[in-house]
Amino acid sequence: MPEMNIIEAIRDALTMEMTRDERVIVLGLDVGRLGGVFRTTDGLQQRFGKDRVVDTPLAEAVIIGSAIGLAISGMVPVAEIQFLGFTHQAFHQMGAQLGRFRYRSRGRYPLPVTVRAPMGGGTKTPEFHPDAIEAQFVQYPALKIVLPSNPYDAKGMLLQAIRDPDPVLFIEPERLYRKGRAEVPAEDYTVPFGKARIVREGKDVTLVAWSAAVEVCERAAEQLSGEGVQATVIDLRTLVPLDEETLVKSVESTGRCVVVHEAPLSAGFGAEIVATLQENAFFSLDAPIARVASYDTPYPPASLESHWLPSPDRVVKRVRKLLSA
Amino acid sequence: MPEMNIIEAIRDALTMEMTRDERVIVLGLDVGRLGGVFRTTDGLQQRFGKDRVVDTPLAEAVIIGSAIGLAISGMVPVAEIQFLGFTHQAFHQMGAQLGRFRYRSRGRYPLPVTVRAPMGGGTKTPEFHPDAIEAQFVQYPALKIVLPSNPYDAKGMLLQAIRDPDPVLFIEPERLYRKGRAEVPAEDYTVPFGKARIVREGKDVTLVAWSAAVEVCERAAEQLSGEGVQATVIDLRTLVPLDEETLVKSVESTGRCVVVHEAPLSAGFGAEIVATLQENAFFSLDAPIARVASYDTPYPPASLESHWLPSPDRVVKRVRKLLSA
C-alpha cells in the first residue's frame, strides 16, 4: 500500500474523483498554477484544465457563492478556502446560504458542495489563519462538519464529502499536513460520516478530540500509559453528524471523560459533547466531564501559542485530577 | 415611576446617554428619519442632528467597520443592525475585528462600541431575521454578549453597554419589544454585566434562559406551579461574562436543571451552561441537565415556527420527565 501524508492523500482523492466524475470542479485562491498554498491541488490544473481547476479573485464570499451557483446548475464544486479563519469573510454565504438551499427550495436545489479549509494553530501563523471556529458552523444545522485527522481518513472522507448530496465543510488539520506518512489504499474507498474512530482503547478514561487535537490526545495517552493509566482515545471525525453511540458506550465503560479542542473553551464544540454525554451517560459518570481547550482570548502572538493551545501536558494533568477526584 | 415597554426603555437609554456624553453616535440602517424599523431611535435625529444619528448605506460590515473607526478616533458608537441575522453579513467585522483591536494593539485601541440588534422568532419573520446566533459570537472571546429580557434591564444594561470600555453585542428580544410595559426608573442607572437575575425561586428545578426564552420559562414555571412543582427561573442576562456562581448555587439547591434557548440545540449556548454546571455542581445533580431548544433545522416557514421554537409546554414536559427520572 502506498504511503502518503495528508496533503498527498487529499490530492489523491481530488485526482481520483475528478477523473471519475466530470462534474467535479475545484475553485479557490491559488489552486491552479500554484497548486494551492499548501500544494494540495498541485498538478490538477495541468491535468484537468483551467475550466475545472479555477483560480478565483480574492473574495471568499463569492467563492462560496459560485460553488452554490455551480451546484445548482449541475456541477459538483470543491471550493478551497486558504485557511478556515478566512471563512470569516464568507460566513454569510456558508451557513445562511450554502446551508439552506435544499431547505428553502423544498428539496429542489440540493447542494453537493464541499468546502475545504485547513484549520488550527501550532505553525506560528497569525490570527485568522489558525482560528478554530468549527463550532460556529455547527449552529447552522444543515451543514455537515467533518475533520479528518490522518491520511487514511483524509482521502476516504474527502471522497465521501464530494459524493455527499449535501454541503460538507471539510476541515483539514494544518499542523499535521506533512507530519509523517501512513498507509493509504491506492483504490477508491470512503469513510462514512457519523462514525467515530477509536484510536486506542483503555479502561480508565475516555479522551475525545477531532482534527489535530487527536494527536494531542494520543501523546497524552502515551504519557498516561507510562503512569499506568489506560486511556481510550476517540477521534470524532465528524461533528455533524455526531456519533453519540460510540461516545456514550465508551464513557459508560470508563466513567471518566476529557474533551480536548483547539477552539477557545467557551461555547466550543466540547460543550456540546459534554452536554450530550452527561445527558446520555449520566449514571455511568464517576466524575464530571472535563474540557481542555484553548483559553478564552483571541489567538495570541506566535511566540505564546504553545502555552495557549491544549497540550498533552495539560490533558495529562486534567486526567490526573479526574482520577484523584 | 414611568412605565415603558422595551422599545421605549431603549430609546430612553439612548436619549439619556447621548445627552450626557457628546461622543455617543448612533449609526445604522434607517435609524434617522424613520427612527429605526422598530422605532427604537424615533426622534433621536431630530434631537441630536444628522451628525450624531447617521443613516448608513445598506452594508452591515461597514456599519461595524465604521463603528470601529469611530471608536479608534475617540467616539462612542452605538451601531444598530436591523436584525441579528443580518450580522451574518458583518461576521468578519464583529468577532475577528471588533473583538480583537484591544488585544492586537496591546491595549492602545480599546473599542467602546455597542452593537444593538433584535433577535428571535415568533413574529413570523422569514429566515435571517429571527436567527438566534448568539452562541457563535461567544466563540469570539473578546466580545461581551448581553441580552436583556425586560424593560428595566433593557435600559440599565444599554447604559452599561455604552459606558463599557469594551465592545458589547447588545441583543434585544424582538418578540417582547412591545409586550407590555413595566416600571422603569426615569433616572440614570446601570445593570452590571455578569450578574444573573433570579426571576422566581422554587426548590424543585432550575430553569435557565436568556432573552425572549425567559418569558417562555416564566410561563412554564407558572404552569408547573399549578402542578405543585416549584421552579426557579434564572435570567442569565449576559453570556459573556457568565454568572457561574448564581447558576451553580441554584442547581446545588434544586438538583435539577433545564436550559432553554431559541437557537437550534446543537452547539447552542445551552451546551456551555450544561458543561459548566455539570463540572461545578456535579455532586448535587439528581438528574442529567436537560436542554429545550429549537430543533436542528434551518428556520422553518412562519406557519410552523411555533412548533419549532421552545414552548412552555415543551419545557413543562421536560421538567416532568426529569422529576420522574
Add this chain to the structure above:
Amino acid sequence: MFQLLDPAGRLRNGAKPPLDDEFVLEGLRWMMLSRAIDARATGLQRQGRLGVFSPVLGQEASVVGSAMALDPTRDWLVPQYRELPAMLMHGYPLHKHLLSKDGVVMTYFGEGASSEGDFHEACNLAGVVKAPVVFFLQNNNWAISTPRQLQSSAGSLAERAAGYGMPGVQVDGNDLLAVNQVSREAVARARAGEGPSLIEAITYRMSFHNTTDNPSKYQDPAELEAARARDPIRRVQAYLKGRGMWDEKREQEFEQAISEEIEAAIVKAQKAPLPNRSQIFDNVFAELTPRQAAQRRELLGEG
C-alpha cells in the same frame, strides 16, 4: 438615461415602434396584473389574512420589461422580493432545466442591496469569467427609508460596471419599451458569450417598502406626486392608445379578466393544505442525522 417612450407615451424622436403591439399588450397585462395584486394583497394584509407584503407599485415596467427579455426554456431568473410579476411569468426561479450551455441568468436587486460587498464580489467575478449574467439593478430611490443619495455618491450606479469590465447602462425604468430593449441587448450579449452587463433602471417606489412601513415619516409627498406623473402603466396605455390598440372597453376587459384570475388564485390558495409540522424536518439533508431524526420523533410525539 436611455428612453424610448416619453412620460406621455409618445415614441421619442419619432422612432419606429420597436416591439410588436401584441408583445406590448402582453407586457401591459402583466403590469396591470401586478398592480391589481398589489392592491388586493395589501387589502388582505390589512385584514390580517396575509403576512408582510412588498408591493411592486411604480416599478412594473422595470420588472416586466426585463423579465420579458428572457427565454423561459433556457434562462434563469433570480429575484430579490419586489419582482412578483417576473416570478409569475417565469416561476421562481426558472427551474425546468439545469443551466444549459446558452442559458442566461438575470438577477434583480435594489440600489440599496448594491451597497453590500456581495454586489462587488459577484460583479467582479462575473466579469473575470465572462459569466452569462444580467445584473438588473432597480433603482427605486428608496431602501426602506434611506434615499438614493445616502446610498452612494456615485453620479450613476451604472457607472460601476466599468470597474468590473462590463458594460453598464442607465435606462428609464418606467419605460417598458426601453427596459425591454436594453434587457434584450444584455441577454443577447450574455448568450453570445460576451459576458455580463449591468442595467440600472431608474424607477420609483410609489408605495411603502412593505406593509409594516410608514413612508410619511420620511417621504416628501411632492416627490411621490412627481413620480405618479411618470406612472409606467399609464405610459404604456397611452402609447397603445396612440396605436389604436387601447381604449376604455379594452381596459375594462383586462381588469375584469385580471380580477377573476386573482380571485381564483385566492380561492385556490385558501384550499391549499397548511404545512404539516413534520415538514420542519423535510429537506434539511438528503437524510436526517440520527440526532435530527430523534428530534423529529420528539416533535411528532413518537419519542
Add this chain to the structure above:
Amino acid sequence: MFQLLDPAGRLRNGAKPPLDDEFVLEGLRWMMLSRAIDARATGLQRQGRLGVFSPVLGQEASVVGSAMALDPTRDWLVPQYRELPAMLMHGYPLHKHLLSKDGVVMTYFGEGASSEGDFHEACNLAGVVKAPVVFFLQNNNWAISTPRQLQSSAGSLAERAAGYGMPGVQVDGNDLLAVNQVSREAVARARAGEGPSLIEAITYRMSFHNTTDNPSKYQDPAELEAARARDPIRRVQAYLKGRGMWDEKREQEFEQAISEEIEAAIVKAQKAPLPNRSQIFDNVFAELTPRQAAQRRELLGEG
C-alpha cells in the same frame, strides 16, 4: 497613467523638478533602507531566525512616495503588510493623537484585496460621508500566484472610483515623484473636506509573495526581467545623478549608514525580552471576566 520620471530617471516633457532635492534624497534613503531590510530579513528567515516575511521589493517608490505625503502630526496610516518603510516612517499606525478635525487617513491594500466586498462597502460609505480617506491601491500584478488579469477584467482599477463618487487616478507606482504628487493632491483634497480618493499605483512585486512562496511555479521570468528594467530605486538614483546629487560615493555612504542602522536594530531586537505567557491574558478586555481570570490562574499554575 500619470508619470513624472521616465524609467531612465529623466523628467518627462522637460518638466521642472517638482520636489526639493533633499526631499527626494530622503525618499531614496527610505527606499534603499527598505530594500536592504528585505535582503537582511530574507536572510534571517532562511537561517530560521525570523518568521514569515513579505518583502516590499519593487514597490518602494509606491510605498515611500505615498507615505511621505502624510503629515505625521495629524494623519493616520493604515497599512496592509507590504508597507514596512511607511510603518518605520510613521509608526503603525500613527497613534500619537486621536484623529484631529483635519487629519487624513491613508489606507493601503493590494489589487487582490480590492476584490473583497469590504473594499466596495468602505469606498462607498466614504464617498457618501465624504470621509477624509486616501484609498491607496498597490497594484503589483500579483496576489500570491493570482495575476492581475484574473483578479478583475476592469481596464483600470482606478476606474472603480467613479462608482463611489470619488476621483480615481492611475499612477506609475515605480515613480517616486509621480506617486508623491498624486498622493499629496489626494491628501489635500481629503484635508479640505472634499472627500476620499482612490489611487491605483501600477507597480510590480519583484520578489516572492512571502518567504513560504515559490514564484517559479507561476511567474514568467521574462516578466520579472522586464520589471527589473523599471526598478524604482535606480530610477530615483539616475534622476538625482542627473541633478548632481548622487554618485558612487554617496551611494556607498548611504549603504553603509543603512547597514549600520539595520544591524543595530537587530541587536536591539535580540535583546528585547520575549513575551511572557501571562501576556496571553493581557488586553482581552479592560478587566478579565471571572472565567478568563480563572483560566489565567490555571495557566500560571496558580489554580
